[in-house]
Amino acid sequence: MRLAGRDGRFDEKASKKFFFEKKNQKTFITLRGGAGTGKGMNYRHAFHAGNFADCVKHALLVEILLAMLRKDKPFLVLDTHAGIGRYDLQTIEAEKTGEWREGILRVLAARPAALKTYCGLVERLGLYPGSPAIAAAMLRETDRLVACELHPEDARTLKAAFAGVKNVAVHERDGFAAPKAFLPPVEKRAVVLIDPPYEREDEFEVLVKTLAGAWDRFRQGVYVAWYPVKHRAPVRAFFAALKLSGMRDVVAAEFWRRPPENPKTMNGCGLVVVNPPYGFEARALEILQALTAVLGEAGAGCAVERLADE
Ligand SMILES: C[S@@+](CC[C@H](N)C(=O)[O-])C[C@H]1O[C@@H](n2cnc3c(N)ncnc32)[C@H](O)[C@@H]1O
Numbered sequence: 001m002r003l004a005g006r007d008g009r010f011d012e013k014a015s016k017k018f019f020f021e022k023k024n025q026k027t028f029i030t031l032r033g034g035a036g037t038g039k040g041m042n043y044r045h046a047f048h049a050g051n052f053a054d055c056v057k058h059a060l061l062v063e064i065l066l067a068m069l070r071k072d073k074p075f076l077v078l079d080t081h082a083g084i085g086r087y088d089l090q091t092i093e094a095e096k097t098g099e100w101r102e103g104i105l106r107v108l109a110a111r112p113a114a115l116k117t118y119c120g121l122v123e124r125l126g127l128y129p130g131s132p133a134i135a136a137a138m139l140r141e142t143d144r145l146v147a148c149e150l151h152p153e154d155a156r157t158l159k160a161a162f163a164g165v166k167n168v169a170v171h172e173r174d175g176f177a178a179p180k181a182f183l184p185p186v187e188k189r190a191v192v193l194i195d196p197p198y199e200r201e202d203e204f205e206v207l208v209k210t211l212a213g214a215w216d217r218f219r220q221g222v223y224v225a226w227y228p229v230k231h232r233a234p235v236r237a238f239f240a241a242l243k244l245s246g247m248r249d250v251v252a253a254e255f256w257r258r259p260p261e262n263p264k265t266m267n268g269c270g271l272v273v274v275n276p277p278y279g280f281e282a283r284a285l286e287i288l289q290a291l292t293a294v295l296g297e298a299g300a301g302c303a304v305e306r307l308a309d310e
């Protein structure tokens with residue numbers, strides 16, 4: 001049994017109370033655990049599926065995969081933080097936050113032309129598709145998806161979802177260590193999606209190290225990393241670290257639904273893309289502008305910024 005706060009994260013105060021009330025039923029769970037072990041993982045994507053951040057991430061991911069599919073040569077998708085794949089938006093978790101109503105519900109109602117493929121996929125796949133479901137639906141038989149998920153229950157759900165699918169492999173393991181295990185790929189082409197929950201204070205730091213390490217192992221890969229925008233200072237530091245990392249050909253595509261001024265709320269999000277496909281920057285801007293029109297509040301906006309040249 002898990003209890004979540006308003007933002008879907010574990011609510012320690014509420015949980016302690018729950019523990020005292022239900023002490024004899026032994027329903028309390030461990031509060032803390034080591035990073036990379038799967039213990040003490042509080043974030044569950046089921047609370048957030050289909051929210052504005054998913055729309056941004058998935059609409060841009062679809063664009064990147066479409067570009068990869070333009071060449072006949074097979075490729076690997078490595079999804080390092082995969083979640084459970086498909087999300088029923090009528091569950092208690094999804095309804096508790098209702099975030100999807102300000103995300104995919106609005107997008108599907110408006111169906112902007114720039115988001116045609118993404119909207120079509122969401123409708124075709126039924127339950128809201130997470131990144132591994134989107135990738136699996138778009139890949140050809142010759143392409144491969146490797147999905148990593150550290151939460152034991154979510155990893156089980158994901159394994160069950162892809163049981164018997166030949167070109168999909170699910171691993172219950174630390175996604176930050178996955179590039180070392182799976183790169184370089186035999187296909188010599190890859191999209192690597194890194195989408196951590198930002199539960200750890202050092203998540204930006206770990207992300208830059210993981211990206212730079214992966215790029216060092218396989219420089220031709222297309223690396224895609226999601227990041228939250230609460231206020232500007234952490235994002236500025238993240239960009240500065242990316243610039244210092246030595247990686248080439250790096251862009252950031254970002255959307256803020258309101259001015260990023262309150263550090264306590266997620267006001268926007270973005271994707272850093274290393275080795276973006278040809279034409280990505282222009283297409284990303286079209287997609288983000290369409291999302292801004294549909295999802296933005298007063299002061300909303302978007303930008304595509306080049307952080308490092310080729
Ligand atoms: C933001 S969600 C992923 C959503 C998914 N990429 C999508 O777009 O549908 C982050 C996921 O990472 C998992 N996770 C957290 N730490 C992890 C780690 N070190 N390695 C792999 N998965 C992790 C969480 O359990 C959660 O399911």
